[in-house]
Amino acid sequence: MSAVKLVELLLTAEIFNRYEELTEDDIPKEIRKLLYNKGGIKRPVVIREDTVMRYAGKVEQKPPFVDLNSFSRQYILTSFDLAVKWFASRGVELIKKNPALAYFYQNYDSLDVSYEEAKKANLPKHGDKEWLKGLIEELEKKDETREMLSLVRVLSPEEIPVDFREVALSEEQLEEVRKIEIALEERSFLRKIGLSDIGKLLFIGPPGTGKTTTARALSKKLYLPLLEVKLSMITSQYLGETSKNIEKIFDIARMMSPCILFIDEFDYVAKMRTSDEHAAIKRAVNTLLKSIDDINLVEDGVLLIAATNHPSLLDPAVWRRFDKVIEFPEPAEAIRKRIFEIFLARIDGNFNIDELVRETDGFTGADIKLVVREAVLDALLQGRRELTQEDLLNAIREVRERLKLKKSY
Numbered sequence: 001m002s003a004v005k006l007v008e009l010l011l012t013a014e015i016f017n018r019y020e021e022l023t024e025d026d027i028p029k030e031i032r033k034l035l036y037n038k039g040g041i042k043r044p045v046v047i048r049e050d051t052v053m054r055y056a057g058k059v060e061q062k063p064p065f066v067d068l069n070s071f072s073r074q075y076i077l078t079s080f081d082l083a084v085k086w087f088a089s090r091g092v093e094l095i096k097k098n099p100a101l102a103y104f105y106q107n108y109d110s111l112d113v114s115y116e117e118a119k120k121a122n123l124p125k126h127g128d129k130e131w132l133k134g135l136i137e138e139l140e141k142k143d144e145t146r147e148m149l150s151l152v153r154v155l156s157p158e159e160i161p162v163d164f165r166e167v168a169l170s171e172e173q174l175e176e177v178r179k180i181e182i183a184l185e186e187r188s189f190l191r192k193i194g195l196s197d198i199g200k201l202l203f204i205g206p207p208g209t210g211k212t213t214t215a216r217a218l219s220k221k222l223y224l225p226l227l228e229v230k231l232s233m234i235t236s237q238y239l240g241e242t243s244k245n246i247e248k249i250f251d252i253a254r255m256m257s258p259c260i261l262f263i264d265e266f267d268y269v270a271k272m273r274t275s276d277e278h279a280a281i282k283r284a285v286n287t288l289l290k291s292i293d294d295i296n297l298v299e300d301g302v303l304l305i306a307a308t309n310h311p312s313l314l315d316p317a318v319w320r321r322f323d324k325v326i327e328f329p330e331p332a333e334a335i336r337k338r339i340f341e342i343f344l345a346r347i348d349g350n351f352n353i354d355e356l357v358r359e360t361d362g363f364t365g366a367d368i369k370l371v372v373r374e375a376v377l378d379a380l381l382q383g384r385r386e387l388t389q390e391d392l393l394n395a396i397r398e399v400r401e402r403l404k405l406k407k408s409y
Contacts, residue, residue, distance in 0.1 A: 001056075001061070002056045002057045003060075003061065003062060004087070004090050005055055005094075005095070006030075006052055006056045006059050006063075006066065006075065007063060007086065007091070007100065008068065008087065008094050008101070009047050009051065009052060009075075010076075010077050010083065010398050011077075011083055011084070011101060012028075012078060012098060012100050013035075013044075013046065013208075014077060014083075015100050015101065015104045016040065016043070016045055017043050017045055019103065019104075020043075022103060024041045025099070025119070025122065026099040026100045026152075027098075027099070027100055028097060028098050028099070028122055028335055029123045030055070031123065032125060032128065033128060033130055034051050034054055036128070036134065038137070039131055039133060039134010039135055039137060039138065040134060046074050046107060047074065048072070048073050048327045048381070049073040049074075050073070059349075060076075063382075065077060065082040065083050065171070066083070068360075073161075076375050080093065084105075084108070087101075092112075092113070095111070096114075096118055096247075097121065099118040099119040101118075102114060102117070102118035103115045103118075103221055124223065126224065126225060126259070127157040127158070127224060127225065128158070129156040129158045129320070132154065132156045135256065136154060139252075145252070145255070147248065148248040148249070148251060150228045151229060151234050151245055151248060151249055151254065152227045152228060152249060152252060153228040153229070154225060154227055154256070155216075155225065156225055157222075157223050157225070157226070158218055160216045160217070162216055162220070162234040163217065163220060164217040164273065166342050167210060167214055168210070168331065168335050168338035168339045168342060169210075169335075170216065170335060172326075172331075173326055173328075176201070176324055176326055178305060180222070181221075181222065181267075183198050183199060183297055184258070184303075185370065187297070189331070190298045191298050191299065195300040196299050197323060198296060198297050199302070199304060199323070200292065200296065200297075200304045200321060200322045201302045201303070201305045201306070201322060201323075201324050201325075201326055202305075202306050202307075202319070202322040202324070202325045203305060203306070203326050203328055204311040204326070204327055204328065205327055205328030205329055205330075206364060207309050207366070208303050208363060208364035208367060209329065209330060209366075210262060211264075211307040211328050212262075215262040215305045215307065216229075218303075219260050222260070224260050224303065225256055225258075226259070226262060227256065227259055227262065228261045229249055229261075229262070229263055229264070230263075230264045230265045230268075231263055231264070231269060234246060235268070235353055236247065236282070242280065242284040243284045246284060246287045247287060249291075250294075251296055253304075254300055258302070258331050258338045259301070259302060259303070260302075260305060261295075261303070262306075262307070264307050265307075266306040266307055266318075267309065267313045267314060269288060269314070269318060270315070289317060289318070289321060292322075306322070309328055311325075330362060330363070331364065331365060336363065336368065337357045339365050339368045339369075340356050340357065340368060340372075343352060343369060344367065344372065347376065347386075347387055348385065348386040349386050349389075349391075350389065351387070351392065356392055356396070359393065360396055363396075363399070367399055371392065371395045371396050372395070374398055374399065375387055376390040378391060378395065379391050
């Protein structure tokens with residue numbers, strides 16, 4: 001198998017070098033990540049021994065049409081045609097998963113291969129940690145864009161610890177996620193029919209109900225970089241700078257497109273509007289509203305998500321900027337049950353989850369996570385790694401007392 005993977009590498013590099021219409025997105029992710037050089041993959045791509053070792057392992061016997069330069073330690077195809085024929089009889093399944101190879105082989109010797117299918121299944125480069133790092137390094141070379149980057153936290157999907165499958169969402173919330181997925185896939189069609197004002201979501205609900213977690217999990221699911229910003233953090237003590245900061249954030253989102261721009265603490269815009277009637281404050285608010293108007297998923301490749309714990313503070317001028325408002329209420333029984341199932345999936349023990357659900361009426365997802373954490377730590381203090389139902393019920397009582405204490409202040 002190592003010889004087959006070696007030839008896959010060499011053919012991928014050769015075909016990518018020959019056909020300039022192919023892009024980095026036509027190279028499978030696990031190969032692409034080995035070939036990045038300063039954030040990109042530049043032609044001509046060469047395959048050296050260390051790259052082969054990382055992808056295919058040690059090759060005990062290389063095919064006769066492959067040579068290894070003893071000086072440069074570079075692998076070379078001595079006969080492209082022989083390599084093509086040899087690989088066609090051994091690597092069809094790899095071809096189907098490799099867009100560059102599928103592009104070449106789809107009209108070769110009646111192989112059942114589709115370039116479009118391979119391309120659709122291949123994750124794009126913009127979510128790769130290495131690609132994002134290279135882009136950031138380039139942007140940091142200029143003073144203006146370096147300053148922009150200082151206003152946001154940039155995460156690649158690979159750096160996000162939460163998986164979308166571990167987020168408990170209602171069917172209505174999941175349906176909105178599916179709409180965004182479809183809009184991303186059909187951007188060209190939506191642009192063609194003039195339907196561009198899509199992809200501006202407002203998440204509303206109490207703290208701990210999963211707004212931030214969902215935005216991060218969406219980054220991983222959609223394989224899009226995540227730009228996080230807290231609205232309160234970009235307001236400057238120099239009032240005139242606040243408008244510029246807002247513009248910079250939206251500019252950097254366009255530069256890093258496609259991406260998710262997640263603006264937390266969005267109710268801060270209401271505080272800005274009511275703080276005083278200073279002209280600079282008015283300009284900042286108007287700049288924010290105009291920036292939201294001027295960006296969208298279809299034209300700019302930016303999915304805008306704003307989140308607030310206090311939707312009642314937002315006035316109609318803010319609400320109408322978003323094409324969808326998604327509510328994150330305190331979770332109902334079915335959602336609490338799913339949250340417990342997710343958190344307890346990797347923990348040994350016998351649990352009556354239905355009882356836990358009944359005992360946690362009014363708890364948020366964050367509260368339930370705290371319950372599990374406290375139960376695990378208490379068990380570890382007693383030298384146990386297996387939880388009991390009583391551990392969890394005790395933790396529920398403890399967290400409930402904390403919540404009462406919190407509300408009393």
